[in-house]
Amino acid sequence: MFALCDCNNFYASAERLFRPELNGKPVVVLSNNDGCVIARSEEAKACGIKMGDPEFLVRDLIKKFDIHVFSSNYVLYGDMSERVMHNLGRWFPRLDVYSIDEAFGWLGGVGDLENYTPKIRNSVIRNTGIPVSIGVAPTKTLAKLANKLSKKAGGVMVLDTDEKISAAVRDFPVHDLWGVGRQYYKKFEELNISTVGALREMPEMWFKQHMTVMGQRMWNELWGRPAIPLDAVRDVKKGITVSRSFRNYIEHPDILAEALTLYASRLAEKLRAEKLRCLYLQVFLYTNKNREDHPQHFPSHTHKLLIASNNTTDLVSIAVRVSAMLFKYGVKYRKAGVIASGLVPEAELQLSAFTPHDNGKKDLVSGVLDKLNLAYGRGTLRMATEGFEKNWRLKHEYLSKSYTTRWADIIKVV
Numbered sequence: 001m002f003a004l005c006d007c008n009n010f011y012a013s014a015e016r017l018f019r020p021e022l023n024g025k026p027v028v029v030l031s032n033n034d035g036c037v038i039a040r041s042e043e044a045k046a047c048g049i050k051m052g053d054p055e056f057l058v059r060d061l062i063k064k065f066d067i068h069v070f071s072s073n074y075v076l077y078g079d080m081s082e083r084v085m086h087n088l089g090r091w092f093p094r095l096d097v098y099s100i101d102e103a104f105g106w107l108g109g110v111g112d113l114e115n116y117t118p119k120i121r122n123s124v125i126r127n128t129g130i131p132v133s134i135g136v137a138p139t140k141t142l143a144k145l146a147n148k149l150s151k152k153a154g155g156v157m158v159l160d161t162d163e164k165i166s167a168a169v170r171d172f173p174v175h176d177l178w179g180v181g182r183q184y185y186k187k188f189e190e191l192n193i194s195t196v197g198a199l200r201e202m203p204e205m206w207f208k209q210h211m212t213v214m215g216q217r218m219w220n221e222l223w224g225r226p227a228i229p230l231d232a233v234r235d236v237k238k239g240i241t242v243s244r245s246f247r248n249y250i251e252h253p254d255i256l257a258e259a260l261t262l263y264a265s266r267l268a269e270k271l272r273a274e275k276l277r278c279l280y281l282q283v284f285l286y287t288n289k290n291r292e293d294h295p296q297h298f299p300s301h302t303h304k305l306l307i308a309s310n311n312t313t314d315l316v317s318i319a320v321r322v323s324a325m326l327f328k329y330g331v332k333y334r335k336a337g338v339i340a341s342g343l344v345p346e347a348e349l350q351l352s353a354f355t356p357h358d359n360g361k362k363d364l365v366s367g368v369l370d371k372l373n374l375a376y377g378r379g380t381l382r383m384a385t386e387g388f389e390k391n392w393r394l395k396h397e398y399l400s401k402s403y404t405t406r407w408a409d410i411i412k413v414v
Contacts, residue, residue, distance in 0.1 A: 010101035070366035071396035129218035243337025264319035277308035279342030
């Protein structure tokens with residue numbers, strides 16, 4: 001049996017966790033630069049706020065219903081996600097973290113699921129404060145379906161018999177089924193298939209002919225035959241990207257260098273956290289394509305490293321040098337980023353007889369950076385080219401505190 005554990009309105013729930021006075025009140029979380037709504041509490045949904053709504057278009061609703069607004073605080077969300085997943089790991093023989101707020105768990109050999117599953121949910125809520133919903137079924141597709149139904153059934157839904165599965169799929173909207181994209185949904189509309197129950201009754205051959213291998217997997221999954229295994233080992237990443245839009249346009253190479261220093265530093269941190277090194281570093285710049293009165297420029301350059309690296313000094317040096325080469329005066333840049341590719345495991349570093357090596361001195365410096373920034377807060381120690389006055393940084397006027405990762409922001413009980 002598979003279980004899908006999903007945090008309810010995760011970003012909004014994480015914000016309310018340390019602001020209990022907001023429980024029962026409408027809350028929304030905005031995307032980078034406070035652009036669009038990316039998370040809503042149930043109360044905010046009832047006020048008419050839709051996912052993806054631009055902030056400036058819903059200001060009247062926000063004011064009318066006194067909706068509490070937050071900028072994205074990914075440091076807080078990431079830390080709370082780790083706490084939730086760590087707690088879930090105690091209950092499952094195998095756990096596959098699917099996203100920041102979702103995880104599939106394997107419940108093979110566990111009996112009395114009706115009593116066992118609520119204990120998992122209660123444990124997560126008690127130990128982390130984050131509300132979760134859990135759907136249990138013989139396959140991952142049905143577990144996803146059960147999870148959606150659980151949100152209106154007390155937070156837990158167990159489909160462990162044919163009768164329960166048949167009842168669950170009978171009226172479940174086909175467009176909400178995991179794996180059904182826009183193209184597949186169009187086919188279903190043409191055949192007047194609106195529910196998963198009707199879809200499941202289609203012949204297996206129809207799935208093979210119209211949906212290829214993925215369709216055959218879906219058909220088996222809907223009939224309770226596992227066709228999508230729980231990932232025991234995740235594939236190695238092909239690339240890692242760090243990119244941001246600027247609060248204000250950048251028109252000077254030195255200011256651009258500050259931004260690329262920050263992004264390359266973050267990229268190096270991510271590589272070290274994944275225990276990976278990169279052989280290629282791509283730097284790209286964007287202007288605002290929606291402004292026809294601005295000169296357009298979308299340069300990009302990929303630098304090949306002689307020796308795979310993940311230390312901050314190397315990646316920052318390359319990013320700053322390449323950004324200066326790409327920069328063009330008279331152009332207003334709106335966004336920039338760095339991409340690491342050609343990733344290799346950290347332990348498999350291949351040196352070159354023709355390229356000098358520092359015997360790991362730069363790696364030691366990066367290790368010290370990580371330790372100090374972990375202990376005293378990100379950005380405590382940074383590269384000089386990052387600068388101090390960052391008028392270009394992301395707009396986050398409603399940013400909450402880093403309650404769990406910064407000593408100065410920890411809640412004090414008097």
